[in-house]
Amino acid sequence: MDIPQLPLADWIDSALEILTDQFAGATRTISSFIETGIDAMVNGLMWPPPWVVIGTFTLIAWRVAGIRVAIFTVIGLGLLWDLQLWYPTMQTLTLVTIATLIAVAIGTPLGVVAALSRNAYRVIFPILDFMQTMPAFVYLIPAIPFFGLGPVSAIFSTVIFAMPPAIRLTTLGIRQVPPDLVEAADAFGSTKAQKLFKVQLPLAVPTIMAGVNQTIMLALSMVVIAAMIGAEGLGGKVWTAIQRNEAGMGFQAGLAVVILAMILDRITQRIARGNKPV
Amino acid sequence: MSSDQAPKIAVRSLTKVFGSEPEEALALLTKGLTKQQIYEQTGQAVGVANATFDAFEGETLVIMGLSGSGKSSLIRCINRLNEPTAGEILIDGEDITRLHQKDLLSLRRKRFGMVFQHFALFPHRTIRRNTEYGLEIQGVAPEERRDRALKALKRVGLEGWEDAVPGQLSGGMQQRVGLARALAVDPDILLMDEAFSALDPLIRRDMQQELVALQSEMHKTIVFITHDLDEALFLGNRIVLMKDARIEQIGTAEEILSSPATPYVERFVEEVDKSKVLSVSAVMHAPSTVAYPTDGPRTVLRKMEEHGFSLLCVVDPDHTHRGIVRDEAALASAQRGEKSIRGIIEPGIPPVAPDAPLRDLVPVLAEAPMPAPVVDEGGKLLGVVVRASLLRGLATGAPGNGAEPAEKAA
Numbered sequence: 001m002d003i004p005q006l007p008l009a010d011w012i013d014s015a016l017e018i019l020t021d022q023f024a025g026a027t028r029t030i031s032s033f034i035e036t037g038i039d040a041m042v043n044g045l046m047w048p049p050p051w052v053v054i055g056t057f058t059l060i061a062w063r064v065a066g067i068r069v070a071i072f073t074v075i076g077l078g079l080l081w082d083l084q085l086w087y088p089t090m091q092t093l094t095l096v097t098i099a100t101l102i103a104v105a106i107g108t109p110l111g112v113v114a115a116l117s118r119n120a121y122r123v124i125f126p127i128l129d130f131m132q133t134m135p136a137f138v139y140l141i142p143a144i145p146f147f148g149l150g151p152v153s154a155i156f157s158t159v160i161f162a163m164p165p166a167i168r169l170t171t172l173g174i175r176q177v178p179p180d181l182v183e184a185a186d187a188f189g190s191t192k193a194q195k196l197f198k199v200q201l202p203l204a205v206p207t208i209m210a211g212v213n214q215t216i217m218l219a220l221s222m223v224v225i226a227a228m229i230g231a232e233g234l235g236g237k238v239w240t241a242i243q244r245n246e247a248g249m250g251f252q253a254g255l256a257v258v259i260l261a262m263i264l265d266r267i268t269q270r271i272a273r274g275n276k277p278v
Numbered sequence: 279m280s281s282d283q284a285p286k287i288a289v290r291s292l293t294k295v296f297g298s299e300p301e302e303a304l305a306l307l308t309k310g311l312t313k314q315q316i317y318e319q320t321g322q323a324v325g326v327a328n329a330t331f332d333a334f335e336g337e338t339l340v341i342m343g344l345s346g347s348g349k350s351s352l353i354r355c356i357n358r359l360n361e362p363t364a365g366e367i368l369i370d371g372e373d374i375t376r377l378h379q380k381d382l383l384s385l386r387r388k389r390f391g392m393v394f395q396h397f398a399l400f401p402h403r404t405i406r407r408n409t410e411y412g413l414e415i416q417g418v419a420p421e422e423r424r425d426r427a428l429k430a431l432k433r434v435g436l437e438g439w440e441d442a443v444p445g446q447l448s449g450g451m452q453q454r455v456g457l458a459r460a461l462a463v464d465p466d467i468l469l470m471d472e473a474f475s476a477l478d479p480l481i482r483r484d485m486q487q488e489l490v491a492l493q494s495e496m497h498k499t500i501v502f503i504t505h506d507l508d509e510a511l512f513l514g515n516r517i518v519l520m521k522d523a524r525i526e527q528i529g530t531a532e533e534i535l536s537s538p539a540t541p542y543v544e545r546f547v548e549e550v551d552k553s554k555v556l557s558v559s560a561v562m563h564a565p566s567t568v569a570y571p572t573d574g575p576r577t578v579l580r581k582m583e584e585h586g587f588s589l590l591c592v593v594d595p596d597h598t599h600r601g602i603v604r605d606e607a608a609l610a611s612a613q614r615g616e617k618s619i620r621g622i623i624e625p626g627i628p629p630v631a632p633d634a635p636l637r638d639l640v641p642v643l644a645e646a647p648m649p650a651p652v653v654d655e656g657g658k659l660l661g662v663v664v665r666a667s668l669l670r671g672l673a674t675g676a677p678g679n680g681a682e683p684a685e686k687a688a
Contacts, residue, residue, distance in 0.1 A: 184398035186359055188412040188463070189387035198415070202402045 045090040065270040076259040091233030099158040111170025154231030162218035169211025173204030209272030285332035286499040292365035297322035325351030327523040336497040340514030348523040391460025395472035397452040399444040406440035412463035430462040450481035532644035559632035562661035575612035599659040602626035629653040
């Protein structure tokens with residue numbers, strides 16, 4: 001028996017079409033803005049010789065995360081340079097950095113709102129469930145009509161894919177501030193803003209940073225997938241390797257992603273843990 | 279603390295119901311249903327039912343009850359951390375239940391200091407920045423708040439710890455910071471919610487003594503919550519006893535111990551088994567001076583003057599207890615030109631044995647403001663018990679400060 005099919009796909013298409021038309025100006029502005037940012041950062045990273053960049057990262061790793069992470073950083077990045085993967089690695093690093101910055105800039109305030117308002121929580125959290133269970137590839141499709149093929153579309157879908165932990169862990173971090181500390185802040189007559197900025201947010205920082213760490217990891221995995229819609233970098237290398245059936249080249253690029261992920265992970269994890277009281 | 283003075287805090291028919299339909303619970307409360315019955319019928323939890331009491335300036339008012347009695351809900355109504363469901367709370371005559379948010383914040387900032395059971399120090403701030411918190415949110419300039427915080431820390435004996443973080447301090451020290459944080463804003467009213475309950479017994483006793491010492495300088499209005507009768511007896515000028523959201527009795531330590539208003543209070547008081555177990559000898563101390571029947575009135579007056587007493591115990595040369603002599607009687611006797619005080623000796627409080635239970639003295643000392651003599655089987659004076667050392671003994675089970683152990687003195 002045939003029942004009439006709900007034209008869900010058509011509705012979504014026409015909704016997207018309307019959105020694309022309506023916001024063409026805005027998307028073009030955002031697009032060129034982000035593109036400028038990407039170019040500037042990639043050029044900035046490529047301008048000094050690679051050993052300078054490797055040295056800088058190693059120094060940061062050493063200061064933040066200790067000698068072992070520093071040794072791993074110098075060997076790992078040195079290997080990538082040697083494998084002729086320096087340029088795609090810097091491209092991927094740029095995409096991850098910019099996508100993470102945008103995701104955190106949007107996600108943290110949303111997380112705060114969801115923590116403080118029950119209604120906001122009821123709206124935001126189901127959307128997060130939706131965002132996280134939707135197959136990541138689906139985000140690639142609407143990105144193209146909005147921003148065209150290329151790195152901006154990649155960043156758009158990466159931001160959507162990587163933002164949920166930034167929101168979730170901000171909310172969690174604020175909600176798990178011990179209630180007696182919140183009560184103490186109230187008892188001394190704190191306004192809501194004073195309570196938030198002097199007590200709740202500072203105490204939530206380790207959890208928020210754990211969210212940032214997860215966002216970075218998700219962003220890294222997504223910029224590889226986003227190679228399908230024109231993101232360059234290590235993902236692009238993997239994508240080319242798939243098309244040409246070159247397992248060795250694909251593995252090299254994949255290894256580069258792993259090395260980059262481990263360096264970023266160790267450094268941000270350490271930042272999350274190492275908060276000193278003032 | 280006299281009753282003709284206007285109360286600092288006046289709580290009038292205060293009721294707090296936790297739940298979505300407090301009206302229903304209020305109606306049942308006026309019908310006289312208990313907290314338990316109301317919860318079963320409506321699902322509304324009554325925190326405080328129809329509480330009325332006063333707290334006066336300079337007074338330490340202890341609200342005592344077991345957990346679930348509503349004492350924590352009550353103290354939180356006083357600064358509206360809990361929004362009262364019905365009733366009034368007057369601070370210096372102003373009903374604060376009607377204040378708007380802005381005035382409420384300013385009331386909390388300037389008038390109240392609060393100390394919490396589990397300290398509630400901010401772990402991300404140093405001791406100094408914790409102490410500054412109240413001043414910081416008032417917008418006090420950094421220099422000034424630093425000075426005031428350091429002063430408050432000095433007051434609680436934590437000089438030199440200002441750059442430590444709460445995690446580095448012991449429980450007792452953390453609660454000193456809690457106290458300093460509350461004192462830094464120089465509030466009129468200190469709300470102390472089970473402030474010493476999380477501390478181990480020795481530290482706890484130190485803190486109680488220190489609070490009494492601080493209070494004798496500061497004359498704040500302190501509302502102190504505890505579940506511990508010993509602590510209540512030691513700290514409280516007056517005690518409010520709560521059970522199942524209602525106030526059972528309000529009174530001084532003596533009143534509550536000697537005439538419990540309800541069977542519940544009686545049972546509660548019996549919990550202070552120390553007063554039954556503890557004997558008179560534990561709290562008595564040797565009189566620093568005595569009068570002899572052969573002494574002339576002027577000699578007796580000089581002895582009184584030297585030691586700052588208004589009456590002395592009279593003993594025979596072999597230390598047999600004879601009675602007491604008062605200063606006004608000695609003065610009159612001196613004016614009459616009498617040679618000895620034989621004629622003006624009064625019996626005073628009947629002597630007690632050193633192994634008599636301490637509790638027997640409670641009604642006696644509540645009545646008469648004079649020392650109770652402790653005598654041995656032969657009627658010889660061993661020592662005296664004064665009201666302060668009795669209460670101290672009841673509160674802590676140990677002799678009072680400055681009193682020498684009886685055996686040594688005798």
